[in-house]
Each structure stands twice: as structure tokens, then as C-alpha cells.
Amino acid sequence: MRCALFGDQIEAYEEVLKPSSQYEISKAPITAVDDQYKFNLEELPYQMTHQTIIQRLNPESGPIKPNQEHAMTISTWNDLTRKPCDAMNNWAEKFNVVGFTALKTRHTRGFTLNTTMSTRIIMNLKGARADMLREWCKLYQHVLLDRQERILNVRYPSTDKKVVTIAELRRKKATNATPDEIAWIKVIIPKADLQRVNAYISCLGCGKRTHLALGTRFPCISCKKGDTVAVHKVTFKFEAVDDTGTMSFTTFSDDTEKHFRRTAT
Known part of the structure; x- marks a missing residue:
């Protein structure tokens, strides 16, 4: 079975998972996986999701100490x-x-x-x-x-506004630091390109993409809601530019609707 770690999980498990070692994987909720995340269509259509516990079986290796707090x-x-x-x-x-x-x-x-x-x-x-x-x-x-x-x-956050550069934000991102206050970036945003707008139908609760028709009521396997509805969602990807560099950003439904002054529908 293939296993994939995402985002912060990669660093968190860096000192835990070692080649040729044996592990016990427990309390792993099994959910369906979208076809878009498969490497090939022959894979089993299931994935182990959050809350999974991984523990070494070698008693001489000692306990796994937390090396990162979230x-x-x-x-x-x-x-x-x-x-x-x-x-x-x-x-x-x-x-x-x-x-x-x-x-x-x-x-x-x-x-x-x-x-x-x-x-x-x-x-x-x-x-x-x-x-x-x-x-x-x-x-x-x-x-x-x-x-x-x-x-x-x-x-x-305090009411004080601190203007930061993209270079400063990039340094914070590299050190995994949380900004100390609301960051106001003075940038030039290129003209909105509709080619970068991604409109889709998803679960009302968690925003997980679905192939069901708009307005369909269904049980969501992602957020575990027994009764939710398929609604429109939209994201917008763009490049922000200032004197120190360029950075990619993504706005989600609420902010995208404000930016284009129209609803996701």
C-alpha cells in the first residue's frame, strides 16, 4: 500500500520513518480517495486519513519524542x-x-x-x-x-498595521514562523485573469470537490456530515509583485467573490 505525507507531516515524521524499519499503524480512518490523487487507476480507491498513529516496533529504538509542536x-x-x-x-x-x-x-x-x-x-x-x-x-x-x-x-491581532515585503514573508515561510501581526503587503497585482479562476461544485461544509449535480443532498465522506448539499465554490490563483520579488497566492470563495464582485455561481 502506498502512503503519502503532506505539508507539515513530512517534517514531523522525518525522524520517525526509517528505511527497512518495522512499524505499527493504528487508528487509521479509511476513506475513499479521488481518482485525481491516484498514481494509476489500478490502486485501491482508499486512503488512511488524519488521526493515524505510527509507532516503531523495535523496542530498542526507544520512544518517539515529539520534535515539533503544532x-x-x-x-x-x-x-x-x-x-x-x-x-x-x-x-x-x-x-x-x-x-x-x-x-x-x-x-x-x-x-x-x-x-x-x-x-x-x-x-x-x-x-x-x-x-x-x-x-x-x-x-x-x-x-x-x-x-x-x-x-x-x-x-x-492588534489594530497596528505593519507593511511587509514579499521577501520578509518568504523568510517567515522558510523558517515556518507565524507572522506576529496582520501583514499588509504593498504589491502590484496583475489584471485578473479568468483563466486562473477555478470554479467547481463541492460539499457545503468542508469544500471537498464532488461530481454530483448542483443542489444534490448527500452524505459527505470527507467531513462525515450525514446530510450536506452540493454548492458552487471558487478559487483564484495570482502572482503578487513588489520591489523584492514575486509570490503566488490563492484566494478562496469569499475573497474571490469580493475580488470579482460576483458570486461563485
Whole structure:
């Protein structure tokens, strides 16, 4: 079976996956894969998606230590928004290790996780992996504090506008850094080229492309919604230019509609 890593996963698993080593792959949700992502049509039409756990089988190799931390948004619903979440209100500076079970993925405006009817929040998480994470948090609390500050600056930006160049943005991208504030780029955007507009039909919830007719109601295997509807979505790719260089950007439905002053339909 072929396996593919995307984006940040490549760096995160760089020190984990080694040639000729043996691994246990568990808790891997299996979903259908679009034909456009296959290398050839003889492949099985399935893929292992997010939440997959990979663990070395060689006991002498030791535990896999986290070498990279990523922020993840988890939205809680219904009863979980009360007592379980209230217990975490004062944890902002403690970086406690918490367990969540039975979360579902959502791909609207980025990758996030949502609770379900089966989700439990485990406050007193036990086990070797949880202990290892606690030790890591103690050793690298300065890393977590720095990461926390950058995330808060992005989610709750100041009203100050900082104009940055494309070269500065490129450096931030190369170091995987999060901008400290809203970046205003003074650029020249070429005349809008309709050839770069990509209009398609997708799931209303997650934006996953579908070949169903517009307005069709269907269960989405991507965001796991039992009843969604096929709607129009649109993206626009363009090159932005300033005195320091050129960079490619993509606008999604809302911003694309504003740019062209017309709906995706």
C-alpha cells in the first residue's frame, strides 16, 4: 500500500520513518480517495486519513519524542462546553496534557477537529506517552510559551498595521514562523485573469470537490456530515509583485467573490 505525507507531516515524521524499519499503524480512518490523487487507476480507491498513529516496533529504538509542536483548534459542542471545558479555563500557562477521544475532522478554512456524541475529555491522562509529553512540556516550556504568544497574536491581532515585503514573508515561510501581526503587503497585482479562476461544485461544509449535480443532498465522506448539499465554490490563483520579488497566492470563495464582485455561481 502506498502512503503519502503532506505539508507539515513530512517534517514531523522525518525522524520517525526509517528505511527497512518495522512499524505499527493504528487508528487509521479509511476513506475513499479521488481518482485525481491516484498514481494509476489500478490502486485501491482508499486512503488512511488524519488521526493515524505510527509507532516503531523495535523496542530498542526507544520512544518517539515529539520534535515539533503544532497548534490544533478543537471545537466543543453541547454538554462538553460546560463542566469539562470549564476545568481547562485556567490552564493557559500550565500546558497540561489532556486526552480527547472520538473527534471528527473538519476542513472548512483549514484543518480543525470537532467533538462528537462519543467524545470524552480525559483530564488525568495516564500511560507512558502521556508521561513522556509531560516531561517534554517541562523541558521545553519556553518553546510552548513562544508558540502560544504567536498564536494569540494571530487570533487576536492588534489594530497596528505593519507593511511587509514579499521577501520578509518568504523568510517567515522558510523558517515556518507565524507572522506576529496582520501583514499588509504593498504589491502590484496583475489584471485578473479568468483563466486562473477555478470554479467547481463541492460539499457545503468542508469544500471537498464532488461530481454530483448542483443542489444534490448527500452524505459527505470527507467531513462525515450525514446530510450536506452540493454548492458552487471558487478559487483564484495570482502572482503578487513588489520591489523584492514575486509570490503566488490563492484566494478562496469569499475573497474571490469580493475580488470579482460576483458570486461563485
